[in-house]
Amino acid sequence: MNLSEYQFNTELYNGSRTIVYRGERQVDSLPVAIKLLKNTYPTFNELVQFRNQYTIAKNLRSPLIIQTYSLETYHNSYALVMEDFGGISLKDYFSKNQSVASLEEFLVIAIVLCNTLDLLYHERIIHKDIKPSNILINPETKQVKLIDFSIASLLPRETQTLVNPNVLEGTLAYISPEQTGRMNRGIDYRTDFYSLGVTFFELLTGELPFASNEAMELVHSHIAKKSPFAHEINPQIPPILSEIVKKLMAKNAEDRYQSALGLKFDLEKCLTQLREAGEISSFEIASRDVCDRFIIPDKLYGRETEAETLLQAFERVANPPEAPLAKGGNKGVEMMLVAGFSGIGKTAVVNEVHKPIVRQRGYFIKGKFDQFQRNIPFSAFVQAFRNLMGQLLTESDPQIQHWKNQILETVGDNGQVIIEVIPELEKIIGEQPPAVELSGTAAQNRFNLLFQNFTQVFTSADHPLVMFLDDLQWADSASLKLMQLLVNDTGHLFIIGAYRDNEVNPA
Structure with a gap:
């Protein structure tokens, strides 16, 4: 890659494996974000993940997903050139403004994320790493976009083999029970609903449903421990919203929401009530939650x-x-x-x-x-x-x-x-x-x-x-x-x- 074509301005993100810079393309001053691998000699797996995010995201032409412009070879590795719409991660956005989202702001963001998951569902993509740091928001326009398809999958269904928690794909704090490989269940699009539930919980309460520094303990919490209700931690949250989040975080995929549109309907109902009456009263959730796919549950019957x-x-x-x-x-x-x-x-x-x-x-x-x-x-x-x-x-x-x-x-x-x-x-x-x-x-x-x-x-x-x-x-x-x-x-x-x-x- 000819880096002289781009001007690097500021460092946006510095993680354990990747680093992202904000810059611009010199030909037309187009703002870009450039993502590089930190490792001078990246492993085969790191290179595959880097190519994966380009391959999947380049076909998703949607304002809900960050656009990828090109994948260039750079030294022994790759550089991913993406659009820069002035976004920062939800994690940073709320830690700068306030520790938790206001109800209305949360509902507006949550409804946009439902549209994003509905888009992925129709494209048959499982993201597998939904979390606040993979969701960007522009602080001025409030536009929200999803990023990082490095471990996303184009398979309608996957099976996670049993591996040590330290090498599991995804982020342990947000990972779904079936993604741990210890649930005797396959992974499908509903794994993202669980991670979305954990994300919602964190935005509403400012903390995670399960917190531990030990990987094995986190895995055990995801597969066996009941998460608290969000309103028990933050009394400002209406119990019905707490219930919606709890349903997203059900241990078995068949007990979660089955469609992003069913979830969106409930969240829109909450937002309408909030704007019209100033409060959110109770109603029956998941009444419009219908899946258009025939999915046989993984549950063991008669055994x-x-x-x-x-x-x-x-x-x-x-x-x-x-x-x-x-x-x-x-x-x-x-x-x-x-x-x-x-x-x-x-x-x-x-x-x-x-x-x-x-x-x-x-x-x-x-x-x-x-x-x-x-x-x-x-x-x-x-x-x-x-x-x-x-x-x-x-x-x-x-x-x-x-x-x-x-x-x-x-x-x-x-x-x-x-x-x-x-x-x-x-x-x-x-x-x-x-x-x-x-x-x-x-x-x-x-x-x-x-x-x-x-x-x-x-x-x-x-x-x-x-x-x-x-x-x-x-x-x-x-x-x-x-x-x-x-x-x-x-x-x-x-x-x-x-x-x-x-x-x-x-x-």
Whole structure:
């Protein structure tokens, strides 16, 4: 990009990953905002997100969305040139003027945002990061525009995989329960309604519904804790408006508003009442809320008993009864089998344990045995633990150091034995000396003992471990033996096995 074509005037925003300047195009003095990546050598993911916001936003020709003029290559990265309409973020706007919005001003802004979400809905775009700092307002004209489509999606529906909260897409304080990947639900356009609800809550009360510095606690709040009513924090807010915001923040997407226009109708009713009568009285909300898409809910039907059985077993693993083992006490290890035909929904039932795992700060890992890899011993265990290493590597440096010390203390000089099957472990504990060569049963026994001890590092009352092994009908004998050892000698471990009972021979 030829930066001499643009004149940089002031710095508008300086974040952890990007920096935005206000400037103008020298040819015609057109005011522009130029967004750059801070990283001199950006990761592939950062570059993809940068291209993504250009690709999606360039086709949205609407006064409700910030216009993007061009995407230019700049050094090892990109520069995004956008319109500058003199806007500042809602976050800055309210912190400069007053801490919370006046009722009328809030309703006017909220109605514009309904129009914006309705536009995205018809373009089949999920924004996934609605928050006050991604909404700009011009302090003079009061024009409102939405920005930042870096993680937006053009898919009508997505599934969030289970990752550490530190690397989730979106902003944790505003993220919807299904975006955490721990709700056993898909992501669709209604995820933006939840984030909009949190945004409304913040504009009306000056604070967030859930505040915590700890990522896992925030995730747990979003999926399991009830948010307070806005009028309980700011008594100036009419209870009916509080109810509208609460409905937007429902945990299940089917309990939220189903259309932006249904929400807009209610907000317009509030605004009319406020302007005509000076106050907002109660009425039935969501009366005009109709969705024109056929959406089958993700809710589990007819599986309450099975899901409850799994949840109770997890509770016993996380908090084992105190009774001594001889009297039927439990050292906190359980194994459950889920049987059924292919596609019957075994995995969907198992995924219901995600919610309590978050509360207990536990880990959920899964592996799948393969019909064509039965000659590879421990294939599902290896998959599961590679998955766990991925989760650990996204934790804070002190936390990674803690795991490193614990793992090294457990495996001693035999770290290389485990690294050979789980290469990701090397990134945590570093290079290890070659292990002593053993053969036959001796090697097998050493591996079993090591793996057993290695597993115990991750199973404790502070963080129980749930291991889901799918397609057990194709498990190899070495894996079955290891499973037996783990069940006998580990605590705070919950193994869930799923198998197709129609494909298991009598042997």
